[in-house]
Amino acid sequence: MTRLWAHRPQLLHLGLFSGAYVLGGGFAQLLAIVPGTGISIWPPSGLFIATLVLAPRSSWPWWVLAGCFAELVGNFVWFHNSVPAALLIYTGNALGAVFGSWLVNRVCGRPVQQETLQQVLAFVLLGAGVAPIFSATVGAATVAFVMQSQTFIGAWILFWIGDATGVLIVAPLAVVVFQNWRRGAHFSAARWLEAGALAVIFIAVSALSLGGYLPFAYIIMPPLLWAGVRFEFKGAAVMLVLLALVTAAFTISGASQFAGDAGSQRNKQIMLQLFLGISAFSALIVAAISRQHQQAVLTLRQSERSLRELVQTLPVQIWCTTPEGNPTYFSQQFRDFVGFNVEEKDGDGVSRLSSVLSAILHPDDLAVVTARFAHSVKTGEPFALKHRQRRFDGQYRWVETRAAAMRDGQGAIVQWNGVSLDIDDQVQAEDSLRHASVKLTQATQAASLAELSASIAHEVNQPLAAIVANSHACQRWLGTEPPNMERAKLTVERITRDANTAADVVSRIRALFRRTPDVRSSEDVNRLISEVCRLMSDKTATPAIRIVMNLESDLPSVAVDRIQVQQLLVNLIRNGMEAMDTASGGARTLQIRSCRDGSDAIRVEVRDSGTGFKEVERAFAPFFTTKPNGMGMGLAICRSIIESHGGRLWAANNETRGATVAFTLRLAN
Structure with missing residues (x-):
């Protein structure tokens, strides 16, 4: 009970609803021309459904109670039926209104908006078609079996058409009034002038038509549809109310086409109801189509404006x-x-x-x-x-x-x-990036070769030292009496050989700096590994580190740039040795292994017993290093060298300790 009391509507609204209900009943009584029914159209049905459709469902009991009170007052003022009969008729009206409102809310949602043809059709079919079945059934049964003034079938038809017509005429106006109670009509002066002219024309045509001065009643359709097209739902609702008022005035005065003798009263009553119902249905459908068209046009214009603004921005x-x-x-x-x-x-x-x-x-x-x-x-x-x-x-x-x-x-x-x-800025940035990339490549290669040059200097120093030694020997052989020409000649040949070796080393280093095309030759991988180990013998000649070579014999030759592959091996061996320098405990062994890798490549592995890689996946990334003074370019250059030779370079941590770096080289053939 407390919850029901908390959802009560304002007393003023309940009073206005009850008053309108009583006045609607009086209007129905004025239009009644068939004895024993008391109605021709029933405006309270439209008011009842419009109110419940828009009101919160929790407040529906209050509106039902207010309607019951209004029904009893109206019965006392207008109809003078017995109280049980009045309550039975109201029970049917309330059932129809509640069920019809529930159906409309279920289909159209809340709040109900009469914006599209689908919504108007749902409102018309459910509110004016289905809901009156309840009120017509209960009302006809009351008239036929309690009041015994008409047959059930005859009364049911009049009740159903009357309730449906009341919904079609009153409910649209009530919805418009309820939804726009605090909002005025924002019309221009031209629109107000058009609305006034339309109202005058419509009233005049309606009066002439219903008064018998025009051939048939439905000639009021053009101005009625004009209102629906130009003023949409509001215009149709207002014109329908005007039509009902004009019809009531002429019917009451007896001048209407729908007034006649006692024998034709029933047919005249049905024709009057159908006239108002068909007019209301047509006007509402046209208004819905017009509204939907206006909404589509408005949506299209908004879309065009949005598209235009988008294109311009x-x-x-x-x-x-x-x-x-x-x-x-x-x-x-x-x-x-x-x-x-x-x-x-x-x-x-x-x-x-x-x-x-x-x-x-x-x-x-x-x-x-x-x-x-x-x-x-x-x-x-x-x-x-x-x-x-x-x-x-x-x-x-x-x-x-x-x-x-x-x-x-x-x-x-x-x-x-x-x-x-x-894209000019992008093109300029790409050009700058391209130039910077070229310079960076040259700079990183030069930086990496700086350390390589120190190791290669040992190889260059060996033939130079041999040249000096052989030169002294040649002088001694030539200084003997008699000169030993055979020995001197052999010594000169050795000098020439050592000079060519030194020149080859120097020319390859200069080629790397000058960016000359790679010169690849068929080389023995095992011999290259051995030469690199000799080059680094001064660094590996320490009792703390031992190099073990496990080279597979009879390996086929590979087509490589000899200096670049030597640079690669020097980097990998030096990295392995530096990794073992920081490791504590255990034997420090660097293993170099060569073997076949499938039918078209040779694999070389450099395995150390150092600390291993903390981030294997980033080891080959440029500028990534774990050394305090490292540049992070060594392994990146190594991968670049191998990929330029069509091979692969990868790394993995060993199961026990250390890491293994391996690469493949394609065979010369």
Whole structure:
């Protein structure tokens, strides 16, 4: 009970509802022309459903109680039926209103909006079609079996049509009033003038029609539908109420087409109800269609405005052409970029496309762009090209232009839509990045070769030392009496051999710095490994570190750049030794292994017993290092060297300790 009391409506609203209910009953009594029924249309049914549809469901009991009170008052004032009969008739009215409102809310949702044809049809069919079945059944049974004034079937038809007509005429107006109670009609002066003229015309036509001065009653349809089209739901609701009032006035006075003798009263009553019901139904449907059309037009205009604003604010130049390639539209961004209106370039004997392209494209790009776009227009293929376009200040900037054909349902091209995007800053950045990348590559290679050069110096020093020693020996052989020419000749040959070896080493180092093409030769991997180990013998000649070579014999040759592969091996061996320097405990052994890897490659593994990799997946990333003074380029360069030879380079931590770095080289054949 407390919860029910908490959801009670305002007393003023309940009072207004009850008063309107009583007045609606009086209006129905005035239109009653069939003895024993007391009604022709029942406006309270429309008021009841409109109220419940818009009111919270928790407050429905209060409206039902207010309706019951109004029904008893109306019965006392207008109908003078017995109280049991009045309560039975109201029970049917309440059941119809509650069930009809529940159906309308279920289908149309809350709050109910009469915005689309579907919503109006649901309101009409459920509120004016289904709901009156309850009230007509209970009311006809009361009239037939309690009051015994008519047959059940005859009374049921009159009750159902009367309740349905009441819903069609009153419910739309009630919904409009309830939903716009605090909002005024925002019409211009012209609209108010049109509304006034329409009301006068409608009342005049209705009076002439119902008074018998015009051939048939339905001639009121044109102005009624005019109201539905021009003023939508509100206009239709107001005109229906005016129609009901004019009809009531003429019926009461006896001048209406629907008034007649006692024998034709029933048929006249049904014709009156059908006239009002058909008029109301037609007006509401037309108003719904008009509203839906207006909503569609408004949505379309909003979409067009949004699209226009989007096109004007996008940081791209948008343009359109006909299927033949003649320009039809250029966005404001395009016009601002080029600094002129395209129409200014129209000339006699020259197409707009040619004049525009000649004015905005770089001379070196004009022919290419024209030919490519002509090809797209001819074949229907999308257009995409980067070119230089003249800006309003005369500067040529790189733009990327793309265009695609818009087609109809049959696949025919309707128009071409294109965009041009200023990418000059991106192109300049890419050029700068490319130059920086080249310089970085050279710098990192030089930095890596700085350490390699120290190791290679040992190899260069060996032939140079041999040359010096052999030169002294040659002098001694030539200084003997007699000179030993055979020994001196043999010594000179050794000097020549050692000089060529030193020159080869120096030339390969210079080739790396000069960026000359790689010179690859067929090499023995095992011999390269042995040479590198000899090169680094001064660093590996320590009792703390032992190098173990497990080289498979009779391996086929590989086609490699000898110096680059030596650089690779030096880096891997040095990394393994440095990793073992920081390891504590255990034997420090560096294992180098070579073997076949499938049928077309040789695999080389360098395995240390150091600390291993903490992040194996990042080991080959440029500038990633775990050394305090490292550059993070050693393994990245190694991978670059191997990939340039068509091989693979990878690393993995050992199961016990340390890590293994392995690579493959393709066979020479």
